[in-house]
Amino acid sequence: MLLGVIADDFTGASDIANTLTRGHNGQGGLATAQYIGVPDHDAAPDVEAGVVSLKSRSVPAEEAVELSLAALAWLQAQGCRQIVFKYCSTFDSTPEGNIGPVGEALAKAVGTAGVVACPAFPATGRTVYQGHLFVHDRLLSESGMQNHPLTPMTDPDIRRFLRKQTQDDVGLVLAATVHQGADAIKAALQTSATHGETLAIVDAISDADLAEIGKACADAPLLTGGSGIALGLPGNFIARGLASGKAAGFAGRPGPEAILAGSCSGATRGQIGVHASSHPVLAISVDDVMAGRTTADDLVSFITANEGNAPLAYSSATPEQVAEAQRRYGREEVAGRLDALFADTARRLVDDGVRRLVVAGGETSGAVAQALDLGDLAIGPEVSPGVPVLVSRRRNIALALKSGNFGGPAFFNDALRALAGDIRS
């Protein structure tokens, strides 16, 4: 294995696995596998990039550090010469972490500093300019992310926000330097390291910027960022003759289908609205779940009764409804109960023969994937930017795990078609 990724959630892991599989500008990608947690076995010999999916975004910082160091140890044992710490393109974190503590712990473990920190993902509208994160034409703090149920993002100055999470100062490499190209970026990161800055926010407003940053980091033992930070990395290995750039084929998985949504993002709620206009949907009431009136039995019955018509069960709600539920029951309690409900439902559905499963939301996808005993996941075609088809050979199912904010209006239907093999890329 050449390249190892430690991803702080499951949808984020498939997002970066997608980038690594596809590469940039027709250069080809790396043969990539996604793992659910730290594997207890070695990677298959043909895997060039391994992505370890953790559920470490919203756990206490010490726990996130411990999980990430365990993932690092496994990836190093597989021979990786470069590590990427993947977090969210909307920098989902709190003043306590976990981007800063994990980033610094990994840097210390591999013995480096001046490590790039760049959440930019221009294909989905996330850009970093003058150290500020934008989502399309809005600052992060006005993008809807200020209402996120677990990691509300209220400061778009991500250098200042990251500094709250770190022990060391945080550097900044501005767009003016990035636009001078790879050598200038490399020099700026080295300067950052000599100033004692373990992490440095790097501006990127286009894929070309990210490709240049990738080139600058060809020899860096560690990078951190959104999936965009991986854009230029396959090309480095291919240019050195270490990887072939050939993608593997994908055979679709037709068969019974289910869609589960726990994401409360504006994008997911819009996609549910579109889907509901021509497919059966089940709205899950948090009050009913908390009182034990709605259980996995109800979700399974609904989905089974609507097989063939793309049934969708969702708990997704408006920011006001989420805030009210959290006030009434507690943030962790609601999230825990809903995660468990979706996990239980998915386990039963797959045991009963569901072959295509679409899940919306990073935390929700993490709960579902952990419950399914999926084994190593192969990466298939792209459904939409940041969302590939995933194939579990062990369970003979195809999945799409969608980050809350990703996908176009018809995402759910597009995803089911892609899982059946109707879309190729």
Ligand SMILES: Nc1ncnc2c1ncn2[C@@H]1O[C@H](COP(=O)(O)OP(=O)(O)OP(=O)(O)O)[C@@H](O)[C@H]1O
């Ligand atoms: N109606 C609801 N009320 C309160 N919390 C909810 C409700 N529905 C879902 N949740 C919780 O909100 C969280 C949503 O997080 P999740 O990561 O699944 O989606 P997301 O944040 O939109 O996606 P991503 O992390 O990929 O951006 C989950 O923990 C889920 O259990």
Ligand SMILES: O=C(O)[C@@H](O)C(=O)CO
């Ligand atoms: O980077 C992103 O936006 C996604 O891959 C993600 O991590 C959301 O959970």
